[in-house]
Amino acid sequence: MQDFNSSNTVVIAGPCAVESEEQMEIVCKTLKSTGVRYLRGGCFKPRTSPHTFRGLGEEGLKIMAEMRTRYGLKIVTEVRDTKHLDLVAQYADVVQVGAKSMYDNDLLLACGELKKPIVLKRNFAATVKELVNAAEFITMQGNSDVVLCERGIRSFENSTRFTLDLCGVAWLKKNSDFPIVLDPSHAMGFAYGIPDLARACVAMGVDGLMVEIHPEPEKALSDASQQLNMRQFVEMHESLKPIAMAVNRHII
Numbered sequence: 185m186q187d188f189n190s191s192n193t194v195v196i197a198g199p200c201a202v203e204s205e206e207q208m209e210i211v212c213k214t215l216k217s218t219g220v221r222y223l224r225g226g227c228f229k230p231r232t233s234p235h236t237f238r239g240l241g242e243e244g245l246k247i248m249a250e251m252r253t254r255y256g257l258k259i260v261t262e263v264r265d266t267k268h269l270d271l272v273a274q275y276a277d278v279v280q281v282g283a284k285s286m287y288d289n290d291l292l293l294a295c296g297e298l299k300k301p302i303v304l305k306r307n308f309a310a311t312v313k314e315l316v317n318a319a320e321f322i323t324m325q326g327n328s329d330v331v332l333c334e335r336g337i338r339s340f341e342n343s344t345r346f347t348l349d350l351c352g353v354a355w356l357k358k359n360s361d362f363p364i365v366l367d368p369s370h371a372m373g374f375a376y377g378i379p380d381l382a383r384a385c386v387a388m389g390v391d392g393l394m395v396e397i398h399p400e401p402e403k404a405l406s407d408a409s410q411q412l413n414m415r416q417f418v419e420m421h422e423s424l425k426p427i428a429m430a431v432n433r434h435i436i
Contacts (some may be wrong), residue, residue, distance in 0.1 A: 196223075198211055212251045283307045303394075
C-alpha cells in the first residue's frame, strides 16, 4: 500500500462489525475529522460461538462502499474463506485475512492472485516465522502487497484477552521486509488499556495501527468491551502524534 512507507504510521480504525448505516456515518465523520484514511469494519465475521452476531454480509459491504463515496476513505474488511473472496474483493480496497484463517492455504493462495493489498493477521498460536511463511503463500502467487498484523498471542496470562507480542514485532522488523501493523484492541480486549498499548506500538516505529471504535461500545453487537468510543479515539489519536515525531514518523 502506498501509504505504508518508512515515514508513516497508518491508522486503520472502525467498528468490529458493520451494524448499520447510522453507526458507520458517525464513525466516518470522526475518522475524517482526525485525518484517518482507512476504515475497518467486519461484514463476514468468523466467530467462536455460532450464537453470536456474524455480520451483515453483502449488506455491510454496501454500507462501507457508501461511506467510501461520502467520505473518501479506503475500506479494510475481512474475508472469511474462499467462498466470499470474490464478493469481498469487489468492495474492499484492502482485504484482511483474519487470525483464524492464517493457516488456510487455499485462501492465502487465492489472495495471491488478487491485485489488492492484503493485511494478514497472525494466528494467536502461530510463531512469527509461521506468520512470514503464511505471507509467502500470498507473495508466491504474484501479490507482493502484503502487510503483517500482530494482534496478540495466547499465553498463560488470562487477565487480558491475549498478549501483544512486541518482541515478535522487533523480530519481524529485523528479519522480514513486510510492513507491520499492530492491533492493540484484540490483544488487550478491554478499552481501558488500548490507548497505552497504542502509544507503545507507535514508539516502536511500526507501519500501522489498527483500532476498533464504536459510537456506543456498550451496545455493540460484537467485541463490545474492546472498542473505544469516539471521544476516546480522538484523544488517543492526538496523543500518538508527538510519539510518532520522536521516532521520525507521521501519524496518518
